[in-house]
Amino acid sequence: MATYSPKHAPGSSPQTAYTTPASTALFRRLVWEGTVPIEIRIDGKELPAGSDRALESYYVQAPRVGYLPLLIPDIKRHLAELVLDDSGVRFLKEEDWWFEAEGGVLMKWHWPVGLLYDHYTTSVSPGASSSSSSTTHWLPFRLTLHLAAPPTDKLLLSPSIEACKQAFMGQLKEADFLRWGSTKRVTGLRKPEHDGLWDGVRDHNFDDYWRVASKITPTTTPSSVPPVSGAPPSSQSVLYRPASTEPGHTGTISAGTAQQTNNAVDGAYSVRNVPVKIYLPDGGPVIQEPISALDETGRPTTLGAILHKFLPLLFPSASLESPSSLAYAIVQGILPPSDTEMAWLGACMAGADGWVNVCVGLRGATTGLGLIGL
Amino acid sequence: MSSSHLTRDEFAAACNAFLQRPISNDETSALRGHLGWTLLTSPTVSSLRCLARTVNVRVIREDDTESDEASLNDLDVEEEDIDDATAAPISDQTPTTFVTVQQYIAYSPTFAVPVFYFSSHDANGAPTSLEAILRTNLFKQHVTRSVTRTAHSLSLPGEDAGAPFPLLSQGDHPVLGRPCWFLHPCGIPTAMAELMEEPDMSTHSAAWIDTWLALISTVIDLRT
Numbered sequence: 001m002a003t004y005s006p007k008h009a010p011g012s013s014p015q016t017a018y019t020t021p022a023s024t025a026l027f028r029r030l031v032w033e034g035t036v037p038i039e040i041r042i043d044g045k046e047l048p049a050g051s052d053r054a055l056e057s058y059y060v061q062a063p064r065v066g067y068l069p070l071l072i073p074d075i076k077r078h079l080a081e082l083v084l085d086d087s088g089v090r091f092l093k094e095e096d097w098w099f100e101a102e103g104g105v106l107m108k109w110h111w112p113v114g115l116l117y118d119h120y121t122t123s124v125s126p127g128a129s130s131s132s133s134s135t136t137h138w139l140p141f142r143l144t145l146h147l148a149a150p151p152t153d154k155l156l157l158s159p160s161i162e163a164c165k166q167a168f169m170g171q172l173k174e175a176d177f178l179r180w181g182s183t184k185r186v187t188g189l190r191k192p193e194h195d196g197l198w199d200g201v202r203d204h205n206f207d208d209y210w211r212v213a214s215k216i217t218p219t220t221t222p223s224s225v226p227p228v229s230g231a232p233p234s235s236q237s238v239l240y241r242p243a244s245t246e247p248g249h250t251g252t253i254s255a256g257t258a259q260q261t262n263n264a265v266d267g268a269y270s271v272r273n274v275p276v277k278i279y280l281p282d283g284g285p286v287i288q289e290p291i292s293a294l295d296e297t298g299r300p301t302t303l304g305a306i307l308h309k310f311l312p313l314l315f316p317s318a319s320l321e322s323p324s325s326l327a328y329a330i331v332q333g334i335l336p337p338s339d340t341e342m343a344w345l346g347a348c349m350a351g352a353d354g355w356v357n358v359c360v361g362l363r364g365a366t367t368g369l370g371l372i373g374l
Numbered sequence: 375m376s377s378s379h380l381t382r383d384e385f386a387a388a389c390n391a392f393l394q395r396p397i398s399n400d401e402t403s404a405l406r407g408h409l410g411w412t413l414l415t416s417p418t419v420s421s422l423r424c425l426a427r428t429v430n431v432r433v434i435r436e437d438d439t440e441s442d443e444a445s446l447n448d449l450d451v452e453e454e455d456i457d458d459a460t461a462a463p464i465s466d467q468t469p470t471t472f473v474t475v476q477q478y479i480a481y482s483p484t485f486a487v488p489v490f491y492f493s494s495h496d497a498n499g500a501p502t503s504l505e506a507i508l509r510t511n512l513f514k515q516h517v518t519r520s521v522t523r524t525a526h527s528l529s530l531p532g533e534d535a536g537a538p539f540p541l542l543s544q545g546d547h548p549v550l551g552r553p554c555w556f557l558h559p560c561g562i563p564t565a566m567a568e569l570m571e572e573p574d575m576s577t578h579s580a581a582w583i584d585t586w587l588a589l590i591s592t593v594i595d596l597r598t
Contacts, residue, residue: 108553110544110546110553152500152501153493153495153501153552154552154553155553158525158526160525160526162524162525162526163525163526163544166524166526166527166540166543166544167526167543167544167545170539170543170545173539174484177484177485177560178484183539183560280418280419283551284418284419285416285418285419285422285548285549285551286546286548286551287419287422288483288484288548289382289483290483
């Protein structure tokens with residue numbers, strides 16, 4: 001689950017800069033500051049003679065919005081160079097490195113760390129693990145670093161930061177296209193702004209990233225659409241917080257109830273489509289379909305509704321909490337309620353690449369994708 | 375069926391029509407790009423489909439890393455036709471090295487058009503670098519000569535940071551899930567709209583993939 005750094009507690013955040021409602025800025029901050037604790041060990045079988053096998057692991061608190069290639073310089077300095085002797089270090093080839101989670105699950109270079117973790121935890125069914133079914137069972141996220149023979153057919157060709165940046169920018173532009181029907185917003189950025197987006201991710205700098213990203217990301221200010229339940233979706237989500245989210249952070253935030261109507265064009269509910277990918281467990285495919293902010297009746301599309309629509313056998317109703325649901329859905333490490341609006345997720349809970357990643361896991365000991373049976 | 379875009383269902387219908395379309399013996403040499411395709415369906419989500427085929431492409435150039443810089447900036451589109459000669463029947467040529475290329479026609483829900491994906495490996499099964507791919511006759515030679523290359527993408531001349539997408543980049547295959555190379559589809563809808571203007575085209579489902587392949591063949595040599 002995402003950890004939350006107290007130094008960015010909402011009360012102390014100077015979040016008025018981007019003319020976004022306070023609640024939007026808060027959730028963007030929460031997503032940005034989310035991290036995954038990772039334990040990295042080098043595969044013992046690949047260590048050359050002369051290595052210091054006493055040094056076992058390197059621990060890092062990795063930003064959810066970051067990527068594994070960004071961690072490599074640190075891992076090299078603090079683990080590989082200490083474990084290997086001088087001649088071992090000399091022959092170290094980072095381009096041959098690759099990571100694997102327990103159970104032989106390959107970690108993709110071009111997926112954000114938060115997605116790798118969410119997809120891993122939803123894929124490894126709790127029922128399949130005899131030791132514990134607790135949600136913290138997978139913490140820290142234990143990764144094995146292999147120093148040679150990468151399965152290149154399943155990875156991007158190299159773990160380079162440049163390849164990762166390219167993939168990131170590609171995703172960002174595709175998200176832009178889905179939202180607005182063109183990539184004019186991203187391509188209209190000046191070169192330093194363009195680079196600033198990636199630099200913000202690389203340096204894990206919220207302000208650098210959002211200074212630019214706020215120009216291309218919609219806001220949650222209710223525009224032409226009155227909230228269905230009488231309260232803005234953001235306040236609803238703050239107050240209705242499932243027990244699984246981090247403790248000690250309950251709904252005391254005054255909701256972003258500002259009713260500005262002057263930015264309908266940029267509003268989260270004005271986008272053509274919300275960039276959403278649904279990840280199925282156990283190596284199942286990624287489902288991507290056009291998901292509009294509003295349904296045919298003009299009401300906001302909800303998470304429960306889209307999961308019921310695309311995975312009706314796993315989600316027999318639009319209520320994710322219903323006992324008949326065979327699966328659950330995670331976004332940025334938390335279980336959003338069924339009536340979470342997709343447009344709101346797009347504005348507040350998307351990754352740095354602009355996409356809302358919904359990871360679906362099977363409940364209880366039920367395993368096997370045969371159940372999806374689409 | 376729109377002339378510029380397809381829904382996922384229309385794409386499936388167009389693929390079926392394309393596969394069922396008879397190709398006469400007279401046409402086989404002209405339509406080699408149309409041969410060998412089969413339908414691939416995701417085992418878990420049956421609405422996820424693509425067309426797939428495997429071809430061998432020849433390595434037609436030695437490792438010319440030294441002269442790359444000069445030739446890559448050489449925008450010599452005049453020589454476009456030379457590759458027609460190299461694509462002539464290869465039966466009696468001395469055996470050369472081959473690279474095996476898996477080609478896919480998959481659907482992009484973002485751009486609502488088919489996308490050309492491929493992955494490639496050498497005789498030992500090792501994936502080939504972009505550099506090595508460019509030494510084969512997979513790409514039309516005028517493309518090979520004019521593109522700007524990084525280790526992870528190809529861009530056409532004139533594309534810079536301001537251009538929306540590179541011509542070729544890496545991304546997850548929508549059906550197989552593993553990273554592949556793909557030709558960016560952002561220019562496809564405009565071109566398709568123009569090509570499908572002909573009156574009897576848009577009513578003919580198979581014509582969609584036919585026309586789309588014609589478009590792709592301006593960049594990829596599909597006759598290999």
